[in-house]
Amino acid sequence: MNIALILSYDGTNYNGWQVQKNGPSIQESMETAVFRLLGQKAHVSGVGRTDSGVHARRYVASFRANCTIPMARLPYALNSFLPDDIAVSGAAAVPESFDARFDCTKKEYAYYIYPSALRDPFHARYAYRYHYPLDLAKMQQGAQRFVGRQDFAAVRSQGTPVKSTVRTVFWCEVEPVGELIRIRVCGDGFLYNMVRAIAGTLAYVGGGKLTPDDVTAILRSGDREQAGPTLPANGLFMNRLWYEHTPALDPFQLGS
């Protein structure tokens, strides 16, 4: 059977989702847990390859195996073989054709900035500290320039070659959350490091180094050098997911 898992993880101690030769990965932890629980070597494939240090508030992965454990019990059973920084919160039988990556119709990342001259040890793992004051209204104006179907070549890093650098961003919202500023970007797909470069560009807009109009010009230029920096991985979370053609995942409210 084909089983989808809903999980979350603190990515601090991992070299990202994908199995790596030179360090621990979430995928490896998941495949080990499945093997220890079911005695079967399964390939656990995920909604995306989060980078080293990136977190997931919600993440969907799937694997094929024989499993007689009821789906309602499977999260507890798997968690007993997982470290504290990875947790499975849901499991569902999905159609044989289900693919965690290609069946995801929309996904939202969140990037957290802690605007403070001084450090806070409790934000250190989960937010990027920005030394200088940030103008929230300016950031909100700049964020709107990322919305729409556009070429995002100016806000990506070179990675795996892609056919096109055009993507659709459905929304890009900047809002205060306690002491932090949260940037949420929802799209149909993301280029390598795209959200971290959007966050870096919005930090420059908030700090006055760029204007909202500059954002539009930078996107048109397609020139990575003109945009803001790629902010560090620790502030980035896979936040919400939509699988609009997979009713089996509806009960998990991944978009809430």
Place this chain on the structure above:
Amino acid sequence: MNIALILSYDGTNYNGWQVQKNGPSIQESMETAVFRLLGQKAHVSGVGRTDSGVHARRYVASFRANCTIPMARLPYALNSFLPDDIAVSGAAAVPESFDARFDCTKKEYAYYIYPSALRDPFHARYAYRYHYPLDLAKMQQGAQRFVGRQDFAAVRSQGTPVKSTVRTVFWCEVEPVGELIRIRVCGDGFLYNMVRAIAGTLAYVGGGKLTPDDVTAILRSGDREQAGPTLPANGLFMNRLWYEHTPALDPFQLGS
């Protein structure tokens, strides 16, 4: 000069405040930072010996050294020699007689419980997960039984010998904070593991294993066996501090 520092730390990776032979301590990190910054071996003494894994939202320590760095700059200077999980947020010149421990007139600890059958990787470091439903109102009733000048022998672990097990608890409050339950205990002093045993007793009250009246009876008995368990260190925070006779610390609002 005598210098007081306000700091905070994520205690996960430390064997507590006090210098240990067999592992890293916050005190050692502080003394190393002072030495690297000022070139002077100073003894940094703290408000209390937090145990291995316990966190501090606020903590006060002090040391004697020659220091020409302005107090407003000292936190930044020290932070550059400290790891990400320890941060100095304030510094003040205090009278020669100042002692971080004995001049603290009141301190408040917070204990966080995450009531959930399922794990959450983002709470794992900072809250104790309790599998069973908890009755908040019962916990609030039980908490009131800890308030007052009483013998707390029933809710302490054997540690360093003390002259008396009588302490004054000024308040003991239980309240929801997001998905978590927070227990705040403020007192003039605490016995070894006292807050963790109070939290364990209140978890038993919330889960129905004990009643609020049992709490009163347990305190009267002085019998550690009758109270609830000592909950793990990861849920415990040194939260607020009061130095009512040290005006130099007033600007830092340690009690807010």
